[in-house]
Amino acid sequence: MKHDTQIEAAFQIPDWSTPGEARERLDQEIDNFVTAAAAATAEPDAALALRVTAGLGKTATALRVIARHGEALLARGHVLIYVPTLDLAERADEEFRSLAPRLPSRVIRGRDAQRPDDCEKKMCDRAELAREISGFVPSVTQALCRGQDPDDNFVQSPCASGCPYLRQKDVPGPHVVLLSHAYLTVDPPIDRDFPIALRVIDEKVWPTLIRTSHLSIEDLMRAPTNLFPNGLYGNLSRATAALVDGLQRGLPLHDHLRSSGIDTEQLQELVRAEDRSRSSLEIGPWQSAEAVKFRVANFDTRSFVASKRRRRIFDSLSGKEAGHCVGLNLAEVTTEHGSQRMIMCSRMEAVAREAPLLLLDADVDRDITERVAPGADFISIQSPPIADIVQVSDRTLSGSWLLDLNEGARRRAGVLTILRHEVDKAAGGGVLVVATKAVLSALHRDLGRSIAKGDDDGLRQPLLGAKPRWFGPRTQGVNDYENYTTIVVIGRLQPGITDIETSARAVFAQDTLPITRHVSGPLPAVASRFLMADGSAREADLRAHPDPRVQAILAQSRECATLQAIARLRLVTPSHRKRVVILSSLPLPEFPITRVVPFAALVRGLDEEPDWPGFERMEKAMRATMGRPVRGARLSARGLTEDLPLDFPTEDAAKGFRKGRTSNHMMTLCERISRANGWPMVALSLKRPGGGKSTPAFILETHGDPLHHAKELWPDLTPFLA
Template sequence: MDLKTDTVIKRDRNGRFGGAGAYAVCVSAKETRFTPLAEAENQLSQALQAADFVLKQAPRDGDGVPTAIVRASPGSGKSTGQRKLMAACAVAGDPRLVAFHVPTLSLAEEAAQEAAELGLAAQAIRGRSAMQPDGDGPMCAKAETVERASRLGISVRENFCEREDDEGNVTRCPHFEWCAYLGQFKDQTSHRFLATTYFKLPNPDQAKPDQRVVDETFWQGFVKPLDIEAETFRTPRANLPRAKNGPQADLLKAAKDVIGSLENGSGPMSLEYSSADYRAFAQLEREATSKIPDFAPDQDSRTQSALLDQVERNHQMSIRLAALWDMLADAKANALEKCERVRLYHKNQKPVLRVLRKKPLPHSEPLLVLDADADPEILSALGCDIIQDTELFLRPNAIIQQVHDRRMATGTLRKSPILREEWRRIVTREVLRDRLGPNSGVLVGASKRVVQAFFEDAGYSFEGMTPAQANEVMLNTDLHGASWTWFGGRSLGINRYEQYSCAVVIGREEIPIHELEDKGRALWGDTAEDPLQLVEEDLAGQRILPEEEIPFEMTDGSAKGVKVPCHPDRRIRRLQAQAREAASRQIIERLRLARAVEPKRVIIGCNIPLPGLPVDALVSWQDLCVPRLESAVITGLIDNENFGLTYAELSRAAPKVFETEEAVKHFLRRNPVKKALFQQLKAGMTQSMKKRAFSLEHIKNNALSAHLKSLLSV
């Protein structure tokens, strides 16, 4: 594509103005330092061995969790390499117990099987609510009740499974003897494989690991906001005794003052209360917590559920209220001008206080993080003591095209059926290209809500389905001839698409500014001498990210850039990159590009540069779109076993392109060039195969694939 050296708005192939796209910049992007594929296995092995060595030597009495990071490209073999290393260590007599966390239970089972084949004593651990392997109900008969109690910090083992009193009397759950959940811990295996969800939970039994491995990202599970309605904050606490009426009156006055300061913009730090005052209020909130009921393992589920009902709401709210006062106490103790971890917003026209905090890491064992997108600054904020950080990037074997003049926001894609129809046509073109070639598959990725909109466009209804059921439909249905997935956990660690020939990413994941900043507040808020740089509202009350010039890493080394919305705070920008750039790359890397034998195709439908993916061609949105006639023919070939090149067949096969036969005729009368193309297609296909209707198999068997691809510009 011919890019001018100025920043004027570009015209598309039809001469119409498009969005402001890529332009020449003074300095090209920093070139990614790729490791040659022939050297990758050896270098990765050395990195994993070095990480293992430093973790074994790491002191256990430091301030943070000793952590080694191996940032290797998806598909580099880091997970398999680590399992091989663990197997070698076990053969050498290494007695360590290892907990290995992966994104999902299904991946844990795959990893455990592979580890067992390597000779490890390995087992996949299922959570209480997971279904038993034979599908006969959940692993724990009281799963729902137990999980409610666990969220309140109530000891599960003692209160719901088995308890021994001071005299040696043992009470047990009625399901104890045949409990599938407890049964999986009877065999003490040295290597356990678990879903990452369980990384933030206590150890499931008495066997404490010597080391943990987390494959892929995990930090998001430790950063969640706590919301408190302002009215609740001002309301008297029901569970405080009369003796506390005086302190409670002081607390309620302080609560009113805090809300007022947030509403008028002065903030709680402007109030006269001391850190000790705020800390005392936090302690008073804890005293208002409902007493934990007298649970016993031999109670039935109904009794235990009723006991939980008594305490649940009050207990959770007391924890939130205490956390709020603790945040204010910490900020006051550090003499900060404002408390960044507490803010006020409105929901349904009601004022709500939001408390932003990070949960402490529940485990202190040395930690190995295997994640291509791991960010040391984010992990350090969680409490990881980074003692080693190794990078290893592999060059993708792919031809990468990227739209340079559209951002494709999620909201725009969801609201525009026309835009989705254009993308449908692009997807079917790539499907046709694949079927006329390797016929190995096309993967399409977008935000989950956008993917669902495409399915609904095609007539699917998810009414009455649970989210899990809807997910299964979308993940396991070929729509327009392609497989579909979405940004986030569903794109991590999966190998099912590694043979596919093409990946299409539609749009990007963009976290709203307030949500992005809330995560930043939780991780780094109230850091003395380093306040967060937050985005202020403009005169219209809008919060808009400033734009920054970001260069594309081009395969040919040319210097091209584009304006991209970037958060002004360097730390929050890291969170933005995790959610936006890294999420797009993770979908693309499901094709395992580095180890592909033949170059694969990648279409990035958003103009935000992605690190580590050098671009071969920047294309305008208009140039990427599929013309009307070509789209109708492609749709007919993809969706029909037998397809004829007639006006009636075109409108029948592609009603979203041509609603009627007359619409086809009218279009061709007005477009002589397209009419000539139609005649060429008709003559080339029908005369060569002596058929009026044909299929893709007919075309391939008659060696007409190249001819068809040429005519349709596929």
């Protein structure tokens, strides 16, 4: 039977390259860009975004090209390479040192990071206090570590001498610097006497850059401090009143404030006034620990935070003369005092563009990239996965479905059955299983192991011999599982709709049109398709947000989380046969599937069954013959109705089932059902005494002559072994 439909013109098939071709082009594109940066022929704000299939070696290629041009680059300044985590930075630095042992390179570690020479200690002895005061002081280093006292004397705290965190600031000269994405929004401790020659960002970066804050209407309207200029009180009152009115009525805020008499210059005056009237936390390294503790405890954090957030709101409102202010909206926020209406301010921190910028990501999105790095060139380099890839067609296996109080345990039992099958098939080759933390915890519990919330080490314990991991940024860029044979992905990461809309407001804050809200209930289903490995398409349903910008963010968080997990097996050039089992019906963009099968078929270990609907129905009908003295049935429409009446009550029903299924198809289907259930079966051909077309039939579980049993069932027909 043919269930597939041919791909329509609008359906995009990737422009696949062989791994060799793709790697050659990847090296060429990165080399061209880095060469221009090293020779200072690139524009200072040049940017290139490369979408590269995981497993082609984008990070390794970038390191190799930078090593190739290292001397020329470092003659111009620092090379900063940002990766998702500190662990990946350390691995990249080790690889770079093996490529270019004579070039200076180093890893930047944050205050909270473990010391490389003593994992029991943090880089900063006062890391907790530093985190507590961050944002309330102009400089954490000057507030806690070293700086000028009121008498203009240089003073440093007792722990500053020999501090490994501060030592990083004192390393002279340009370096190839490896650091985590977190440093994209703060100044890294490097020698500022040298400029940045090249900046490289590896993997998805926009989640690190987005910022969301909320301000109650009460704090918005609260009277400012005595330091606020008296002459601006009127503008402040009009601006805040117009803001609240515009948000409540859903008006284009930039237009509404201008029509209310508040122009751009007045808004910028309010921004400057908030900056001047806001008092920072005043502490310094010359103060005793008790004095610092007292000042921190008694600092008016609420007023300080409210002022910074008002300033941020006014700054957003001053950004354009007309249209909507996408980054601002009203929202209901639950606090310890109950539900409160808050003004949400969403924005995205800008990536510095004083040096050429190279972006590397397996699933980079064009529209989001344009907001992260406006004007960036975009190049896609894709190679197809080489694996047996099976995907569920009829269940999303959402967290709510798997964790349902009444049916969840039974459903998870099916998942565990599949996992057990895959571990057996892998035969020691290694099986990676990826799900949400909540689902992994429930699976452990089903196996008699209770995992406390927050116990990541507990979640990492094997599940029936499979290695558990969860969706999230720590799966990005990791090569630890490239030699594994199988991955089983359970469900999908489904962020809350409100959270996704908030992220979209941050990423697309400078857009003209407002973000469309999804009011209530599940997201609407839209027609989508599975891309099949043979170039065909299978129809599928997809829950999608009505605003394409929000959908782009959702796909980056949901679909791409699954793709990132699968990419851990490095399927482009596998060293041995690999298998991917996707326990979710979520269509994955530009990812070819070998087979799509129902969840029940996978539970039964029958993912290669070519006619599962027929298998299910015919198996049920054949099982209904159990208990009869002789079990058998004819496979013609009339025979199905007469011999299996419970499942084929009318001849029309039987004809409908037979449509598209030849007699040979029916017989081989019954043979597969018999094998799956351990029922001995004999295929027969029945003929009428007067001749004519023979009728296919079968006898089950014979303990004698099958022709004799057939004669008992159909005395008017002559049976022959088929």
